[in-house]
Amino acid sequence: MNDRGDFEPIADIDRLIHEPARLMILAHLYVVESADFLFLMRQTQLTGGNLSSHMSKLEEAGYIKVEKEFVGKKPHTILRLTDEGRTAFREYVQSLKQVLNGLSEK
Amino acid sequence: MEKSMNEVDLKKMEQQTYRESMQDGLTEIFLGILLVGMGVLFAVKSFSPAIFACFVIFFFPRIVERLKRRYTYPRIGYAKLHVDPPKKIVSGIFSYMIIVAVVLVVALFIIFGDVSADLWYKWLPTFMGAMLMGAFTYVAGKSGDSRNYGIGVFGLATGVVFSVYGFESMWTGLELYLLFMGSCFVGLGIVRFVYFLRKYPVLEEVTDE
Numbered sequence: 366m367n368d369r370g371d372f373e374p375i376a377d378i379d380r381l382i383h384e385p386a387r388l389m390i391l392a393h394l395y396v397v398e399s400a401d402f403l404f405l406m407r408q409t410q411l412t413g414g415n416l417s418s419h420m421s422k423l424e425e426a427g428y429i430k431v432e433k434e435f436v437g438k439k440p441h442t443i444l445r446l447t448d449e450g451r452t453a454f455r456e457y458v459q460s461l462k463q464v465l466n467g468l469s470e471k
Numbered sequence: 472m473e474k475s476m477n478e479v480d481l482k483k484m485e486q487q488t489y490r491e492s493m494q495d496g497l498t499e500i501f502l503g504i505l506l507v508g509m510g511v512l513f514a515v516k517s518f519s520p521a522i523f524a525c526f527v528i529f530f531f532p533r534i535v536e537r538l539k540r541r542y543t544y545p546r547i548g549y550a551k552l553h554v555d556p557p558k559k560i561v562s563g564i565f566s567y568m569i570i571v572a573v574v575l576v577v578a579l580f581i582i583f584g585d586v587s588a589d590l591w592y593k594w595l596p597t598f599m600g601a602m603l604m605g606a607f608t609y610v611a612g613k614s615g616d617s618r619n620y621g622i623g624v625f626g627l628a629t630g631v632v633f634s635v636y637g638f639e640s641m642w643t644g645l646e647l648y649l650l651f652m653g654s655c656f657v658g659l660g661i662v663r664f665v666y667f668l669r670k671y672p673v674l675e676e677v678t679d680e
Contacts, residue, residue, distance in 0.1 A: 396485035397550045403674065404548025408488075436540075443549075 375464050381426050382457045386411055387419050391446065391454045394429060399445035420444065428453055486615030488550055493614065495543045496663025501531050503656030510649030513642060542664075546671035571601040592641040593634055596648035600630020603652070626652060 382388055389409045394400060400408075406416055420442075423429045428450030432443045446454070505527055512523060543549075555563075575598055579586050607623030610616075633648040 392481065392484060393488075396481055397488055397552055400550040401544070401548050403544075404550045407548055 378460050378464065379453055379457045381422065381428070382453060384419070386415065387423060388457075390416070390419055390423065390444075391428065391450065394444060394446040395451065395454050399443050401444070402442040405444065423450070426450075426453075483615065485553070486613065489552060490614045490616055491547060492543075492550060492552060493610075494547075494663065495539065495667045496660040496665075497535050497538055497543070499656045499660030499663060501535055501660075503653045503658075503660055505531070506649045506653030506656060508653075510646050510653055513649065514646045542668065545673045546667070567605045568602065571598060571605070575601070589641050593638075593644060595645040596630040596633035597627070598630070599645070599648060599652075600627035603627065603630075 382391060386409065389411075390405060393405060393408050402413075402416065402420075405411075406413060409416065411419070420429065420431060424431050427447055430445050430447050432445075434441050434443070508523065508527075575594060576586050576591070579590055579594060583590060603626035604623035607619040607626065611619035611623070629652060630648060633644045633651075636644065638644045638647070
């Protein structure tokens with residue numbers, strides 16, 4: 366096993382969340398109970414395709430729950446953070462703070 | 472992406488979401504209808520608080536939600552906000568109401584040396600104004616929009632004016648205050664609603680797939 370020493374906090378950062386678009390999605394879902402696709406598109410300024418792709422990755426990881434329904438004839442997608450996703454997001458923020466606090470200026 | 476990592480402030484994001492979801496003006500319209508309704512009920516002297524309260528508690532949120540589904544969500548999307556537990560909200564409102572009532576009674580006693588029922592009724596607009604100020608202070612905290620403090624102060628100042636003005640009947644001040652403030656909120660809500668509809672057209676091309 367490698368001794369990662371001072372780099373331990375950096376290595377612990379969740380790479381799935383670390384991607385800026387996914388981080389924005391999770392941050393927006395963190396401050397609400399649930400939100401729909403349009404809301405997240407507007408807030409993150411991602412295109413529909415991009416958002417959909419990141420949404421699938423987060424869903425696969427179990428960080429978000431996606432519910433699809435029909436309003437009239439239109440599909441309506443509601444996203445919410447799972448408990449696992451909420452914990453992962455909190456841990457990510459903690460790790461990042463730890464890393465940034467640990468950075469010393471030369 | 473326009474937003475960078477160092478702009479990610481969760482508290483501000485929550486406040487922005489709250490502001491966005493309230494920008495359609497529907498809440499102001501229904502607050503206005505509530506106040507006008509109370510004013511009319513006081514004026515016609517057939518005040519039935521229980522029935523009116525039931526109507527407001529059970530029907531208003533449902534009507535607002537239906538309107539939001541039709542006009543708001545197709546334009547800006549839907550976000551369900553974190554809400555404080557109902558028990559905490561109700562106990563907060565009652566605690567604040569009692570504090571306002573006690574402060575007002577003490578102030579009236581200090582100023583006039585007596586607190587009769589007539590004097591209390593005359594100063595009810597101030598009490599209502601203080602309640603509005605409390606509500607808008609809460610909204611200011613949730614939304615981070617300091618204009619709400621201004622609306623709260625306007626509500627209180629107007630309440631004081633209606634209390635001080637010498638109306639013939641002790642109830643007239645309260646009735647006129649409720650009708651005036653209710654009309655202001657309905658007007659403000661309609662302006663915001665029309666502005667909202669013009670600013671955010673329905674995005675037909677957006678699909679969830």
